[in-house]
Amino acid sequence: MLDKRKFYINGEWVDPITPNDLTVLNPATEQAIAVISMGSAADIDRAVAAAKTAFATYGRMPIDERIALLEALLAIYTRRYDEMAQTITLELGAPITMSTDQQAHVGIGHLEGFIDALKRMKMRETLPNGDIVLREPIGVCGLITPWNWPINQIALKVVPALATGSTCILKPSEFTPLNALLYAEMIHEAGFPAGTFNLVNGDGVHVGAALSKHIDVDMMSFTGSTRAGTAVSKDAADTVKRVTLELGGKSPNIVFEDADLEERITGSVLECFNNSGQSCDAPTRLLVQRSVYDRAVEIARRVGATVKVGDPQEPGDHIGPLVSDIQYGRVQALIEAGIAEGAELLVGGPGKPEGFEAGYYVKPTIFVGVNNGMRIAREEVFGPVLAILPFDAEEDAISIANDTNYGLAAYVQSGDLDRAERVATRLRAGMVHINGAPHRYGSPFGGYKQSGNGREGGLFGLEDFLEVKTIHRPDAA
Structure with missing residues (x-):
């Protein structure tokens, strides 16, 4: 059985402040495959502090340097592709053919889509009235992801956060944590600065809520049930942080x-x-x-x-x-x-x-x-x-x-x-497929009504992680 009880905080694998073990099961056999730690609010405090410190410098890193880091991550993910597919099959129960062809592949497709969008995005432009508009990273982001398409949602949140110059704390589903821990290894190998990406395992009631309520978290991005998304929104309301939600459907x-x-x-x-x-x-x-x-x-x-x-x-x-x-x-x-x-x-x-x-x-x-x-x-x-x-x-x-x-x-x-x-x-509905047309990388993913708000993927996904600043110049036309 794998021992995966450490968290990834500030560029290091660290023990939880208070031990709290959880066994991860293979859903095909009901047998234990790993043990992880369930975090606490204190672990979130430590991770948020690391992300806040890192943002002071990472938020000003030139785009070309961030693109180079993302391209390094792409190369590493491609090299470890089969490992990702096997991990998802083991903890989710997706058949290996499906994991290889679909589940693991999204980690490449979304990353390529974001790199392309980042290269095309205008971070500075002048309006017809002469004012200047800047797009700047939003800051420290809390990311909560589900178990059903695990690396899909991790890539759709972690990559745009890092691509725009924000920093982040990921709380993956406790049912499928192993692919997230593997992704953390890849991010570390790619050379992202310490504190830019952090991972704390745990449940929504304790770790998710601590992240959503934290005063130093500037944005929450959540994917999961509408019930849980409502809880994230309520927890985030007191600090008036941005909240994006990708929730349920009955298509x-x-x-x-x-x-x-x-x-x-x-x-x-x-x-x-x-x-x-x-x-x-x-x-x-x-x-x-x-x-x-x-x-x-x-x-x-x-x-x-x-x-x-x-x-x-x-x-x-x-x-x-x-x-x-x-x-x-x-x-x-x-x-x-x-x-x-x-x-x-x-x-x-x-x-x-x-x-x-x-x-x-x-x-x-x-x-x-x-x-x-x-x-x-x-x-x-x-x-x-x-x-x-x-x-x-x-x-x-x-x-x-x-x-x-x-x-x-x-x-x-x-x-x-x-x-x-x-x-x-x-x-x-946020997306309509005609005669079997698939969802394509780089296109916005998201819904209307109680299916959430915000869009993930490509240019639209990057925009959710950016603030807009207007500079009024005295010489504007």
Whole structure:
């Protein structure tokens, strides 16, 4: 079992002020794989002090020097790529093929996107009225990241903080801390100055709250549940720090009758089940035009029945377990709620798949006969669970799609691109995917309503970590 009880503070691996061990489990086997320390407010004080001291000089480092550091990090990450993929598979349960092709790859893609954006960003410009506008690093940043796409969210927060000249303290999820500790090793090897990046493990109630409330933290960037995001916002309010949030979703996926049903229903089911359904932007509400509903349901049944669960260490396109016993229980409760409220099981159902008594495995599940008032249509399940709902006309689809507290992503499938784009403009979501188009590195990621605020990735992601200063010159036109 790995001993990972040290924190990374001020360029050194240090012991926690008060020992508080937590065992990290492999979700595929429920066996212990590592022990970490759970930090305290005192550890956060130490990390924030280091970040504040480092900002005094790092915040004035020339952009070219920061770009060189980021490029060094990119080279190191590329060299240790397979190590990152294996680590994510071990602690998250993502199958190794998925970890290699998707989970680990984001650490390269986002870093390249930020480097490109930083090279293009104007840090100084003159307005038509003659005033000068400067973009300056915001300062000390608290970063809280989730377990479901761990290095994805770490890269989307740590990289723009360091790229803009800010300093940071990362609190990764205690369920998947090992990839974060590996990333800290890479940052150290790249040569970032001491104190610019710090890592303290812990839970949200103690370490996350201490970070959010800290008077010397200038900004909080949080990804996770809407409930926890609300707590971060409240904790940060007394010190009036900037807060950016990337929260939950219940993304609608509208399938019109002129879509290529075989291709788009197949793709929609597989996208929903990707990462065992543990994605905030998963297309979990499949809205199908009534004229092709029965055909679409039959395709979904066939495709859903072919989705297998399996050992994450084995290559292949199967799905793995959920991350924890807690998450398994939440998903099971919502599957049971769907049955109790009268939805019909098309594929899957409660309990574990046959042959998987150990591990937090869930049956890939599809419900039909769903209406938009049911819990499985309104709450974020965060497991491999798809709800299929019918609609009649375009306005009906838009109304159902927007009838949610969330607004992270939406999906539109249609053979008429003009209609698809017209519908996209009506959907209250931060991102709309048409006919399977992917999210691309460098584009803004984020949502409307209770899915959060702010945007991550590329130029927009850098801007969240910058302050704007106006200089009024006496000789301005």
